[in-house]
Structure formats: C-alpha cells, structure tokens
Amino acid sequence: MTEQAERQGWMGLLARAPAAELKRLWQAAGGAEGFAWLRPPEVGTVMVRGRTGGTGAPFNLGEMTVTRCALRLESGAVGHAMVQGRDREKAEIAARVDAGMQGAGAAGLRAALLAPLAQAEAQRARLRAAKADATRVDFFTMVRGED
Amino acid sequence: MYVAVKGGEKAIDQAHDWLAEARRGDPSVAELSVAQIREQLALAVNRVMAEGSLFDPDLAALAIKQARGDLIEAIFLIRAYRTTLPRFAASRPLDTGAMRCDRRISATYKDLPGGQVLGPTFDYTHRLLDFALEAEGLDRPAVPAEADPCAMPRVTGFLDAEGLIQPEPPCEAVPGDLTRAPLELPAERALRLQALARGDEGFVLSMAYSTQRGYAKNHPFVAELRIGALAVEVEIPELGFAVEIGELELSECETVNQFTGSKSAPAQFTRGYGLVFGQSERKAISMALVDRALRWRELGEDWKGAPAQDEEFVLSHCDNIQATGFLEHIKLPHYVDFQSELELVRKLRRAAGAEVRAGAQADAQAAAE
Numbered sequence: 001m002t003e004q005a006e007r008q009g010w011m012g013l014l015a016r017a018p019a020a021e022l023k024r025l026w027q028a029a030g031g032a033e034g035f036a037w038l039r040p041p042e043v044g045t046v047m048v049r050g051r052t053g054g055t056g057a058p059f060n061l062g063e064m065t066v067t068r069c070a071l072r073l074e075s076g077a078v079g080h081a082m083v084q085g086r087d088r089e090k091a092e093i094a095a096r097v098d099a100g101m102q103g104a105g106a107a108g109l110r111a112a113l114l115a116p117l118a119q120a121e122a123q124r125a126r127l128r129a130a131k132a133d134a135t136r137v138d139f140f141t142m143v144r145g146e147d
Numbered sequence: 148m149y150v151a152v153k154g155g156e157k158a159i160d161q162a163h164d165w166l167a168e169a170r171r172g173d174p175s176v177a178e179l180s181v182a183q184i185r186e187q188l189a190l191a192v193n194r195v196m197a198e199g200s201l202f203d204p205d206l207a208a209l210a211i212k213q214a215r216g217d218l219i220e221a222i223f224l225i226r227a228y229r230t231t232l233p234r235f236a237a238s239r240p241l242d243t244g245a246m247r248c249d250r251r252i253s254a255t256y257k258d259l260p261g262g263q264v265l266g267p268t269f270d271y272t273h274r275l276l277d278f279a280l281e282a283e284g285l286d287r288p289a290v291p292a293e294a295d296p297c298a299m300p301r302v303t304g305f306l307d308a309e310g311l312i313q314p315e316p317p318c319e320a321v322p323g324d325l326t327r328a329p330l331e332l333p334a335e336r337a338l339r340l341q342a343l344a345r346g347d348e349g350f351v352l353s354m355a356y357s358t359q360r361g362y363a364k365n366h367p368f369v370a371e372l373r374i375g376a377l378a379v380e381v382e383i384p385e386l387g388f389a390v391e392i393g394e395l396e397l398s399e400c401e402t403v404n405q406f407t408g409s410k411s412a413p414a415q416f417t418r419g420y421g422l423v424f425g426q427s428e429r430k431a432i433s434m435a436l437v438d439r440a441l442r443w444r445e446l447g448e449d450w451k452g453a454p455a456q457d458e459e460f461v462l463s464h465c466d467n468i469q470a471t472g473f474l475e476h477i478k479l480p481h482y483v484d485f486q487s488e489l490e491l492v493r494k495l496r497r498a499a500g501a502e503v504r505a506g507a508q509a510d511a512q513a514a515a516e
C-alpha cells in the first residue's frame with residue numbers, strides 16, 4: 001500500500017468513527033504530545049454531489065455539516081482532519097492522530113486506536129449485513145389462471 | 148404591500164413564552180430529548196434533512212423539537228442555520244453503486260445478483276394500529292449472526308450492458324447550484340434534480356401521481372430502489388488527495404420508462420432518477436417520476452400541457468420554504484395596503500351611488516312628463 005493510500009485509510013477511518021468511541025480510545029491511549037493550531041476547528045458544510053442516473057453528470061444533492069482543522073505537533077508533523085458533524089473535539093483528535101501516525105508513535109497509535117476502530121466498524125457492517133440478509137426474499141411468479 | 152409596524156413587543160414576548168410552554172406540553176409527562184427524536188422519529192428527521200438540504204441528524208432532531216413537530220417549520224430552521232455556515236468544498240460525486248444496502252428491491256427483475264432485500268420496510272404490514280407499542284419496554288431481538296456485506300450491482304447496468312437503455316456516461320462538468328445562483332429557465336437536468344431533491348415531499352408526490360393518472364404518462368417501472376450507507380469523499384487541497392469525511396444514509400430510485408427511438412437509432416428504454424438524503428423511498432420514487440416527466444423535450448416527446456412536464460411550474464412551486472414564506476406573509480399587517488383598497492371601494496360605491504341617484508331622478512322625471 002502506498003503511503004498516500006495508508007493515510008487515506010486512517011483519515012477515513014477516523015472520520016467515520018463514532019465520536020464517543022474515538023474519544024474513549026484516545027483518552028485510553030494517552031497521546032499527550034503538544035501541538036499548535038495551524039487552523040483551529042471550524043464548522044462548515046460540504047456540498048454533496050450525486051450523479052444523474054447514478055453514473056452520469058454530477059448534480060448538487062444537498063449539504064452536510066463538517067468540522068475541519070489542521071495542527072502541527074512539537075515533533076513537526078502536520079495533521080489534518082475534515083470530519084462529518086459539528087464535534088470540534090472529534091476533529092482535533094482526528095488531526096492529532098493523523099499527525100501522530102506520521103511519526104515514531106505510529107505503531108502504538110495503530111494498535112491502541114486504529115485497529116480497534118477498524119474492528120468495531122467491520123463488526124457493525126457485518127451485523128448490519130446479517131440483518132439485511134435475513135430480509136432477503138425470493139419472489140416466485142405465479143402462473144395465472146386465465147388463458 | 149407590506150409596511151413595517153411598531154409596538155406589540157410585550158405581547159410578542161408573552162406569545163413566545165406561551166409557545167415555549169405549549170412546546171413542553173404537560174410537565175407531568177417526561178420531556179423528549181433530541182437523541183430520542185433522532186433515534187425514534189428517524190423518518191421525520193430524514194425528511195427535515197432532505198428538504199432542509201443539510202445532512203445532520205442531531206440538528207434536524209433539534210429543529211423538530213423546537214418546531215413542536217411542524218416539519219416545514221423545522222425545515223425552515225435548518226435552511227436558516229445552513230446559511231450561517233461557510234462551505235468548505237463540494238464532495239466527489241457519490242458512487243451509489245457502492246452503497247452498503249439495508250434495502251434493495253427491483254420491480255423489473257425477480258432474480259438478480261445481490262438479490263432482493265426488504266430491509267426495515269412498512270411494505271407488507273397490514274396498516275393496523277399496533278397497540279403493543281403503547282406499552283413501553285420492547286424486547287430487543289436477538290443479535291443475529293454476522294454476514295459479509297454483499298455486492299449489489301446497479302440494475303440499470305444490466306440493461307445498459309445490452310444497450311437497451313439510454314446510457315448515462317460519466318462526465319465531470321461542474322453542476323449549477325440553486326443555492327448560489329437564481330434559477331433560470333430552461334434549467335439543466337442537474338438543477339432540476341437539485342430542486343427536486345430538496346423539494347416538498349407532498350408536492351413531488353402529487354406531481355408524480357399525476358403522471359401515473361395520465362397527465363404526461365410515461366409508464367415507469369422501478370428498476371431499482373436502494374437504501375443504505377455510503378461514504379463521502381472530499382479532495383483536501385493541502386494534501387493533494389481525497390479522503391472520506393463520513394457516511395450518509397441515502398435512498399435512490401431508478402425507473403425504466405418507455406422507449407425512445409428514431410430512424411437512425413433503435414428503440415431504447417429511458418430513465419428517471421431520484422436520490423434523497425435518508426430513508427425516504429416515497430420521495431425517491433416520486434422524484435424519479437417527475438425527473439422523467441420533465442425530460443420530455445430532450446427525449447422528443449410531445450408537450451401535453453401536463454403540470455408535471457412544465458418545468459417552470461414544478462421548479463417554481465416545489466420548495467416548501469419559498470411557498471410557505473410567501474403564503475404566510477399575507478397574515479402579517481397589511482393595514483396601509485388594505486386601507487387604500489377600502490378607500491377605493493368606498494369611492495367606487497359613492498360614484499356608483501351618485502349615478503344610481505341620477506338615474507332614478509331621470510326615470511322619475513321621464514315618468515312625470
């Protein structure tokens with residue numbers, strides 16, 4: 001996996017993570033390296049686009065709330081976050097983890113934070129898939145009586 | 148004409164106090180939390196997000212609470228809040244084919260890859276009131292086994308592969324945006340879809356229904372209806388690549404409609420498209436039917452004078468916030484306006500009265516002579 005794909009992976013995972021779960025794991029991981037804001041958390045929107053017919057020309061579907069921020073750790077690593085919703089603390093943690101993942105603490109963060117988040121997310125998806133699966137139907141077409 | 152009035156501050160304050168008290172209802176009944184609304188009135192929350200045109204379940208739930216359950220008022224609150232937020236970016240266009248579906252049905256194919264999945268649907272319920280819900284403390288069903296998420300290829304893709312349906316080739320044109328520029332007619336399809344996606348569910352439903360009843364009939368089949376979760380990706384300029392920023396729940400409907408063809412091109416099915424925030428399949432199907440009806444010109448169909456074909460009519464009237472704003476303003480003071488009409492009608496009656504009196508005099512004179 002390229003460096004970029006890896007970073008996309010953890011940034012997406014952090015953004016999709018439930019805020020409460022992320023905060024709990026972050027506190028438990030105790031990452032306390034100091035940082036300075038490059039851009040303090042700011043709430044705004046992203047215009048979500050769909051495609052005509054699902055595959056064609058883009059159109060504007062509507063907006064979603066997001067929070068973004070950027071910071072620099074004392075070690076010099078720069079972290080970015082743009083996460084769904086209006087939770088500034090979640091955005092801050094996501095940016096601190098993004099920066100931390102570029103330094104010596106990456107393995108620790110991966111074990112303490114990213115791995116459990118990924119596992120919980122995969123489990124939620126599998127439970128959801130099982131529920132959907134239970135409602136899978138086979139429709140039979142009946143032969144009609146009239147001729 | 149609306150003319151500003153002064154005064155009434157005290158009455159207004161007291162009216163708002165009473166509103167707050169009425170919102171709370173009987174204090175001996177437990178107060179609803181925003182989280183309860185978000186979790187237990189999820190389809191109302193979805194409607195407020197779709198028509199408020201802002202995906203944020205907590206905000207939509209708060210708006211519903213503040214609006215005492217008046218969804219149009221809640222949508223108004225969301226629209227107003229949205230205007231206070233800066234817009235950071237537009238997402239990459241969603242790939243709805245990659246949706247993790249809770250529900251996916253097709254009315255055109257019985258057997259299809261990925262199968263028919265009902266999901267949490269009202270369909271096939273008997274629409275009988277369930278008095279068991281009056282009692283609290285429903286048992287949670289047992290946690291089911293886990294399963295691998297199943298790939299759900301797009302149904303219109305099967306027709307497309309055979310060349311049987313009008314293609315929708317990808318393009319990267321930047322779509323027009325109703326929230327940034329006033330609507331100009333004729334509007335491109337992207338703008339029509341944006342207007343319908345945030346349009347009033349009742350209005351779009353009625354327009355769609357009118358096409359089924361024969362006003363610009365276009366014989367729709369629901370090729371596919373899917374509801375599920377999909378990640379949103381945004382390019383981050385500082386990074387030079389796109390990242391996922393979160394996940395949305397969406398409803399998508401694709402209809403397959405009757406043919407178009409010409410001497411140079413063989414007959415092909417055509418499409419209508421609906422995409423809506425949240426679980427909102429009535430709206431998604433309605434949107435697809437109205438989208439298709441509005442395409443009459445590009446598909447070489449006849450203008451039948453039907454409301455659902457009339458883009459000016461549909462696009463100018465589908466927004467419930469515009470509609471309610473204009474409608475409800477007529478209850479505000481129009482004293483000066485009305486005063487002038489009152490003067491006018493009195494003047495007309497005076498003039499008419501003078502004429503009547505003059506006419507009666509003339510009649511009497513003629514009779515006397």
